[in-house]
Amino acid sequence: MIADKIDPADMRKPASFTSPETYLKTDTRPVPQHMFEESTWDLGNEVMPKEGYISGEYHQLEVKHLWKKVWQVACRENDIPEVGDRIAYDVVGQSVMVIRTAPDTVRAFHNTCQHRGTRLLEKCDNVKHISCPFHNWSWNLDGSVHNIPARWDFPGASDADLALREVRCERWNAFVFINFDKDAQPLENYLGPDILRHWRSWPRAHSRKTYHFGMIVPCNWKLALHGFNEIYHTVGVHPQGLPFTADCSAKYDFYGLHTRFILSLGVPSPFIGETTEPQDSLDAFLSQYSPPEAFPNGFPQVSTFPQARAVLADLLRGSLRQMTGVDLTQKSDAEMLDAIGYMFFPNVIHWGGYALPVIHRFRPNGNDHRSCLWEIMALAPYPEGAKMERDAPLVMLEANERFASRPEPELRFIGEVLDQDVHALRLIQQGLESDGFSGPRLGNYQERNVRHFERQVAKLVGEG
Amino acid sequence: MLSRVTVEPASLTFEVGPDETMLAAAARSGILWPTVCKGAGACKTCYFLIRSGAQHFSPPTPREQQELMWVRRRHQDVPEDHVRLACQANVSGDVTVFCKGARAAHA
Structure with missing residues (x-):
């Protein structure tokens, strides 16, 4: 409701956190205007019901009113x-x-x-x-x-x-x-005008899926999806990312059924902002995401955060050009570097921009509502006119297999991060089933995409 | 008896008591040390590398060992027992450590 709409910046605590918009304004290139747009409002603080994660009857309602109705x-x-x-x-x-x-x-x-x-x-x-x-x-x-x-x-x-x-x-x-x-309404209506407009910035028609992994995870599909639709968990699950991940100042937006987050990278978490210099952010980012042999003379030197972001974005432009032949010179630092996660309701999260055009997809494992199939894929842009090989096929991982132990070079830098996510997801269903837990208590700001999603699901399921 | 801790690269020094963790002593001495969980042994952001005086550190608990696994992978050029968490480690002798984020609070 429009009446509920408040200034979202007020919900970021404390207000001194640097917002993504601040970083967008210091970009070395023009940033798509839609990245500045805000479409978010206060959804309240109520404890959520947990029935949707543990009830077989609820799953049957989802089958009827969600899975058989949505694109x-x-x-x-x-x-x-x-x-x-x-x-x-x-x-x-x-x-x-x-x-x-x-x-x-x-x-x-x-x-x-x-x-x-x-x-x-x-x-x-x-x-x-x-x-x-x-x-x-x-x-x-x-x-x-x-x-x-x-x-x-x-x-x-x-x-x-x-x-x-x-x-x-x-x-x-x-x-x-x-x-x-x-x-069903046509797909374009379902996605809505905002999503269609935003994604004109990042055409994916001439992109190839370079990897596609799947894993059965012992939790409800929505819990797994939520793990990739809020940034708050960085502090617990991916602490190594804090020096270069502005976690709690990320931006969250709603577009009909769908949501978006924008997470600035190359700048520190407000949790450790006081003890992190621009050079620390850059060093930590490159230590995590580049091979040691790539910088025989040490990492580039920076003195400001915008400079750190610009240098990292340039490195990414260079490596993508080398890998794919695509010229991204005109693309902004934010599109090269930041995590811009769109959730296409109900079960896909696809990152916009060019940093890591990753796709997560979640589904119940058959009709088992206590486990799900999680897939992760990534796209690489191809130059116009260049012939693309067929997309990489799905490779299923064993239940206890670690991404970091796989031989695929694509997992060299993100395998550990994915393993950390899986570790957390393995624990959540067990704890949530406990009689000592009445329901998720979602953060007002940082977990509002999750709350928004659950409201859409409840609305659909309630239509029965 | 107090032990003296020197912190690189910011060239800070502070003293730590026998029953105090490095993190607690640093905070008492007005030093900003990276931490998110404030000493719960959970966030791993307070880790440091030992430069000298390794023999003066208390041995890591199994829990600290477990938490340190991911940090050690990022510092494979450093001996395994030279990576520690400031919120868990006690010292009983003068040591020098490396913690990039540690700064004087007034700086």
């Missing part, structure tokens, strides 16, 4: 770049086959044979026709019947009856979204 990211277009490429997207006991039926057409079908209900596609492949392994029924890529052995034996069924059942499918920024609800 959700099924894959990237570059997961299925060639005609006939298809990939399965599974959620709450449903499976959808997303298939490229023509060079610029992608469609989605329920992943089930109309004969006996056999699952048609296990993971991903390329086919000329869709076929069922049980009795060799087959369909054209558009879902129409191609061949049914002993067709005469099914006289009561028309070809239309036997065609694959289509699922709504729309695309945006090379994400392929699906929606089980035939009457």
Whole structure:
């Protein structure tokens, strides 16, 4: 409600914290105007109910009123770049086959044979026709019947009856979204004008998914999502980031169902602001995120925080150019460096800008509301016209496997951070189930994206 | 008996009693030492590196050892037992340590 709208800066305690806007104003390049915009208000301080994380009945309501009603990211277009490429997207006991039926057409079908209900596609492949392994029924890529052995034996069924059942499918920024609800509003309306406008700054159509890891985590999917939608946990989970992470002055905004945070990096946490010089921030950042051999003569010297941010942003521009050939000279320091996290309701968090265009996706583990599938992927921009390889496929990690122990070079610098997140997520469900815990007590400012999200879920679930 | 602690790179000195942690003694002496959890042994931001006098430090508890694991990975050029938490370590002799964030409060 507009009446509830107050100056969000008032909610940052103490008011002396340097806001992200302050850093944006000292940028060496023009910053997209939308990064200055504020769309946030006080959501109160009530203790939240915990039912949504521990109740099987609540999960069933979510299945009916959330998962079967919302637009959700099924894959990237570059997961299925060639005609006939298809990939399965599974959620709450449903499976959808997303298939490229023509060079610029992608469609989605329920992943089930109309004969006996056999699952048609296990993971991903390329086919000329869709076929069922049980009795060799087959369909054209558009879902129409191609061949049914002993067709005469099914006289009561028309070809239309036997065609694959289509699922709504729309695309945006090379994400392929699906929606089980035939009457759902168009995807662009669902995302809303603000999200569409903001993301014109960061086109992802010509970006390749360079890695894609998944892990089953023993907590409700919403708890895992929340772990990546507030910055407050840095102080407990990622203390090594405090010298270069302005955690409690991060900015949080609401856009319809969706949310955004902007976290300034290359500047210290207000928790240790008094004992951190600009050089300390830069040193800690580069110690964490660069190989020791990259700076044989020591780290660059800086004397102000804007300078530290500018130097780090320049280093990132250089390394991205080297890795991808893309020229990001015109992009602001903030877009190169900061964590700009958009939550596309209900289950994806995608970072804007170019620092680390990471995508987190969360889903219940089948219909188990006490565990979830967490996936992390990253995009790399490609120069216009350059041919992209197919996206990296999903690699599932074992339940107790550490990201930091994986051989993939992409995890060299972020593996430890991810392991810290997993460690915290493993504990949260257990503690939350306790009779000694009545419900989450969310921070008014730093955890308002979480509160906003839970209100949207409660609204949808309550519609039943 | 008091021990003298010299802190690099800011060239600070302070004295610490036998039952006092380094962090508590630094605060008593007007030194700003990085900490978030104020001595609970949880945030790890108060860690320092031992430059001399390693033999004068109390041995780390298993809990401190555990907390130090991630810090040690960032300082692999330093002997493992030369990385400690100021909120946990006691000293009984003069030592020199390195803590980048430590500063005089009035500075």
